[in-house]
Amino acid sequence: MQALTTRAKQVQRKPLSWVERIYLWNIFKGMLITFSHIFKKQPTIHYPEQKRTFSPVFRGLHVLNRDEEGRERCTACGLCAVACPAEAITMEAAERMQGEEHLYREEKYAAKYEINMLRCIFCGLCEEACPKDAIYLSETFTPSDFTRESFIYGKENLLIPDPVKQPEAFAKARGLN
Amino acid sequence: MAEQQLFKVTIDNITVEVPAGTTILNAARKIGGEVAPPAMCYYSKLKDSGGKCRTCLVEVSKGSEKDPRPMPKLVASCRTTVMDGMEVKNITSEKALDARKGVVEFLLINHPLDCPICDQAGECDLQNLSYEHGNEGTRYEFQRRTFEKHSLGPYIQLHMTRCILCFRCVYTADQLTNKREHGILDRGDHSEIATYIEKSLENDFIGNVIDVCPVGALTDRTFRFKNRVWFTKPVDAHRDCPTCSGRAQLWMRGDEVFRVTARKDEWGEVMDTPDGKPGWICNTCRFEKKNTSDWVIEGPTKVDRHSVISQGHYIGMKVPNETFQPLMKGREPKLMMDIHDVSEVNKTNIDLSLIEGPATSETFSPDA
Numbered sequence: 362m363q364a365l366t367t368r369a370k371q372v373q374r375k376p377l378s379w380v381e382r383i384y385l386w387n388i389f390k391g392m393l394i395t396f397s398h399i400f401k402k403q404p405t406i407h408y409p410e411q412k413r414t415f416s417p418v419f420r421g422l423h424v425l426n427r428d429e430e431g432r433e434r435c436t437a438c439g440l441c442a443v444a445c446p447a448e449a450i451t452m453e454a455a456e457r458m459q460g461e462e463h464l465y466r467e468e469k470y471a472a473k474y475e476i477n478m479l480r481c482i483f484c485g486l487c488e489e490a491c492p493k494d495a496i497y498l499s500e501t502f503t504p505s506d507f508t509r510e511s512f513i514y515g516k517e518n519l520l521i522p523d524p525v526k527q528p529e530a531f532a533k534a535r536g537l538n
Numbered sequence: 539m540a541e542q543q544l545f546k547v548t549i550d551n552i553t554v555e556v557p558a559g560t561t562i563l564n565a566a567r568k569i570g571g572e573v574a575p576p577a578m579c580y581y582s583k584l585k586d587s588g589g590k591c592r593t594c595l596v597e598v599s600k601g602s603e604k605d606p607r608p609m610p611k612l613v614a615s616c617r618t619t620v621m622d623g624m625e626v627k628n629i630t631s632e633k634a635l636d637a638r639k640g641v642v643e644f645l646l647i648n649h650p651l652d653c654p655i656c657d658q659a660g661e662c663d664l665q666n667l668s669y670e671h672g673n674e675g676t677r678y679e680f681q682r683r684t685f686e687k688h689s690l691g692p693y694i695q696l697h698m699t700r701c702i703l704c705f706r707c708v709y710t711a712d713q714l715t716n717k718r719e720h721g722i723l724d725r726g727d728h729s730e731i732a733t734y735i736e737k738s739l740e741n742d743f744i745g746n747v748i749d750v751c752p753v754g755a756l757t758d759r760t761f762r763f764k765n766r767v768w769f770t771k772p773v774d775a776h777r778d779c780p781t782c783s784g785r786a787q788l789w790m791r792g793d794e795v796f797r798v799t800a801r802k803d804e805w806g807e808v809m810d811t812p813d814g815k816p817g818w819i820c821n822t823c824r825f826e827k828k829n830t831s832d833w834v835i836e837g838p839t840k841v842d843r844h845s846v847i848s849q850g851h852y853i854g855m856k857v858p859n860e861t862f863q864p865l866m867k868g869r870e871p872k873l874m875m876d877i878h879d880v881s882e883v884n885k886t887n888i889d890l891s892l893i894e895g896p897a898t899s900e901t902f903s904p905d906a
Contacts, residue, residue, distance in 0.1 A: 436654045436655050437763075438653070438654030438655065438659070438766070439766035439768070439769060440654070442769070443766075443768055443769075443846070443849055443850070448850075451881070451883040451884070452883065453883050453884070453890070453897070453902070454763045454764070454765075454896075454897065455763065455896065455897040455898050455899060455901065455902060456762065456763050456895075456896035456897065456898050457898075458898050458899060458900075461899065467654075467655055468655055469655045469763050469896075472897060472899065472901075472902045473882045473883045473902065475881055475882060475883050477877070492653070492654050493654055509874055509875040510875060510879075510880045513877070513880045513881055515882055
């Protein structure tokens with residue numbers, strides 16, 4: 362049979378010699394390679410203490426934006442959901458009632474907004490589709506977890522803190538300090 | 539009656555024979571496709587409609603066989619009748635396309651950028667028109683006109699800012715209902731659709747103004763903000779209705795009927811019933827029958843592949859054979875999570891399609 366690659370080697374079936382049978386020489390050879398790595402540059406970092414800088418186009422966890430008065434920008438137009446190739450986004454809209462003008466920017470708002478982070482592929486098409494600057498992909502990872510339930514992100518997980526009522530939390534979320 | 543005289547008319551180098559008295563627009567619609575000029579105010583099922591929006595402007599490069607001079611100006615094709623040997627240029631005329639671009643800009647001057655909120659988005663004639671013919675930006679620097687909110691009752695939601703004053707709804711009320719209760723008040727920049735004294739529109743058949751409205755000025759209040767057009771699936775259905783033809787289109791999601799409209803033809807107008815009459819539907823069918831048990835469903839409506847409404851309709855999808863059960867000796871696969879246990883959306887205790895008006899924060903409050 363013709364070999365699939367030029368690097369294929371015939372397996373040697375001949376019995377091991379005495380030096381090979383006690384393995385000491387092979388262990389020594391292996392340890393030599395291990396020790397030599399002590400003097401080489403480390404490719405890994407100590408993750409939670411050290412963090413790598415993100416690329417400027419990194420697409421991480423989603424954020425639902427507010428305007429400068431702290432009102433939610435999302436109007437539940439459904440363009441992010443229609444653009445989403447993984448069909449991870451669902452929402453339910455509601456009409457703004459009288460007295461809720463300080464909460465929502467427009468007449469209609471997303472009463473429920475959910476992203477299934479198990480489905481999300483972080484392509485950023487929702488961000489691109491949004492006509493209201495309401496959804497952004499931030500520079501953070503989705504935290505890992507042991508249960509699947511915790512990956513259904515609702516509005517309480519996604520909304521950015523209110524810049525008027527919680528300025529510190531807002532600045533932290535924006536990565537300003 | 540003597541045989542009707544046939545006129546030969548050439549539109550964009552395609553010749554068609556039409557009876558005398560046909561308008562250029564209808565002759566072009568007979569050819570179909572791109573040749574037919576767009577129309578915002580003309581509605582073939584409404585008498586006297588047309589001649590207001592000027593989007594159907596075409597260039598007549600040869601008046602007729604007897605008088606071959608071209609017409610000096612662009613003409614509104616919905617109001618100009620054909621002559622024998624007439625030659626019309628629509629998409630082949632740069633002048634007409636440029637004029638149409640100007641008309642779109644004028645129509646959009648006072649039209650708010652409401653599309654993310656508007657329920658008409660996705661099936662809006664003005665949206666389609668401005669995609670095809672309009673400019674990307676606006677040159678208008680002034681405040682758009684605003685109006686005081688005017689209620690038209692529990693069924694019809696009026697957004698006067700979106701109106702382009704096409705008069706279609708006025709003709710509909712005149713020609714379909716026994717008494718017209720709304721009209722255009724004031725004039726010029728101030729003209730608005732309203733009832734003179736705050737009155738709700740409750741005539742039978744008045745719901746058809748929603749279907750004829752080319753923009754989102756008149757929308758269905760029972761569907762308001764419930765869902766987006768492209769997430770609902772249109773199916774053809776009929777029911778035995780004593781007042782109307784009962785042939786309608788249901789906009790469904792799962793088993794829920796979110797909205798009922800009349801069926802539309804390729805020009806966005808109400809489709810004819812088999813006996814040749816326009817298939818207007820009555821208010822009962824449109825607003826009250828929101829259960830699948832009320833209707834006999836005929837099957838999914840054919841939607842143009844390029845329409846946003848056809849997104850997510852997985853037609854011809856082949857589901858692969860499930861291999862788990864035969865391999866595991868009939869054991870069911872263990873579900874790690876049922877999305878409906880976790881998700882806050884589409885809760886089974888809130889039937890959005892059955893509540894009367896739009897959902898509010900009260901609908902979703904925990905004690906509701």
